[in-house]
Amino acid sequence: MTDMAVEAAQVAQSDTPMDRARALSAFKFGDVSFYWITRLSAMCVLLILGGIIISLIVGAWPAIQEFGFSFLFTQRWAPSAQPSPVLGALGPIYGTLLTSVIAMAIAVPVGLGIAIFLTELCPMSLRRPIAMAIELLAGIPSIIYGMWGFFVLGPFLANTIEPAIIALFAPIPVLNSIFAGPASNLSLFNASLVLAIMVLPFITAISRDVFATVPPVLKESAYGMGCTTWEVARNVMIPYTRVGLIGGVMLALGRALGETMAVAFIIGNSFKITPSIFAPGTTISAAIASEFAEADGVHQSGLILLGLLLFVLTFIVLTCARLMLMRIERRQGA
């Protein structure tokens, strides 16, 4: 800042009015150009979104023309069928939704539990290290989770837990088709579990942040009235932060829906829909990741159309999440 004051002083003391005018116009030029540089960069963000939408639509156009709405309701995925390829998105859509729902069903209660543990139960000295460890884990690249799922978790599940569950539910109708064998290293369930473990730190970190916005006075008055820890969490913390929690969960759902590398290794890449969650399946992102590099023509266009569907799906989920999180931020600011 001192250097600026010196420069400004030099401008003021310039001998001739000419020097002074030149210096001032240089200032003005710098000012205007900086404004436009920042403004154009900000526009870039809009441009990227526009570019994503346009390039996906252009890329998907041949497939849209070829299949139209039947793309959404066809289960068969046969890129090399004769005389013309048959492509349907039902399998990947089913897999994407199913894995995300199972993952969220596991990760949300556990994540909330950890967040309540961290804000209410954990000894003070452990809070910071555990919270920091969880935030760091949220940053680990998803391919690491996928690889671990493939090499370690998949074989473990297939050899121990899954046969037990299959045997347990075998005599019960309906459930025996949901938990039908054979157990395999590659299945929808394994992928869901890896997804759940991956979004867990994320959900925990967000819920902890949201719980931190609860004014201590509110909690203290509830405790003062004789509420138990659970009653404080259920009747004070969760209602106060409800909107933010739902926003955080939807953000995590957006992540789970679009996650590629955590599931690609372990899901089995099968486009068939089977009722069993222990059967192999596929998700939109896994299908794109595994087939795109070798695809061409309508097949490639069909994969881009899948990408477009995924983008629309996540866009809706993320928009809802952001709107909800914005509401809690506004309240916090007020």
Next chain:
Amino acid sequence: MNPIYASRKRTDFIIRGLCIAAAIFGIGWLTLILGSLLWNGLTSLGLNVFTQMTPPPGVTGGGLLNAIVGSLIMTIIGVAIGAPLGMFAGTYLAEYGRHDKLSSVIRFINDVLLSAPSIIIGLFIYGAVVVPMGGFSAFAGSLALAVIVIPVVVRTTEDMLMLVPTALREAASALGLPRAYVITRVAYKAARAGLITGVLLATARVAGETAPLLFTALSNQFWSIDLTKTMANLPVTINNFVNNPDPNWKNLAWAGALLITLAVLTLNIAARYLGAERTPK
């Protein structure tokens, strides 16, 4: 004791137990992952990983040199393109357009892009760069990474500039400084640690990204630092190695995974340390 009290206490006890169990369950999984990563990674990590090229299947030995160098090059170019753009955009949102309509739209879109699936970014760059340029290239890979860097940097830059006290800007303006100079010489300096933190976090985010590189930079098995051709990189190399039953490839994949994780954790810890130290409050 009153039966209602007893039942309330019992419920509380059970839920507390469940919360602790959840914490142990969650942290247990995560330590398990890190543990097996460290174990498998360290046992396959040797000097050869840093000095030799990726081997063909069925051969013992070999390393990851070309992939490590390729990853470094693409990450650096991606950040070098994305970080300045993101910083300028964040500057606009925090300094010029704090309250106008356009900024709130941009802010919203940016937040959505921040968590858009990275494979979609890959498809976008494939359609926008790879097809017109006529082939996979490291440059396209870097651009895909830059697109991921931008929203992260926009967000942190805006947040950090918002923390700079208005009085500082007013003081500088009162000295007669034009707006641009107030921002570059005063606001940037006050928020410097925060801005660097943002760039480090963005680097950490892209360092392990795999999906956007799968069909932009592709990967290869040899030494190449030509930006217009495919370039080997760690994440895609790991992806290819995992998908193959070759045991030597499996070990190298673990070593690569350990390297990526260490790099990402180091960047994150550095960012945290810097952010805690000098963030204006």
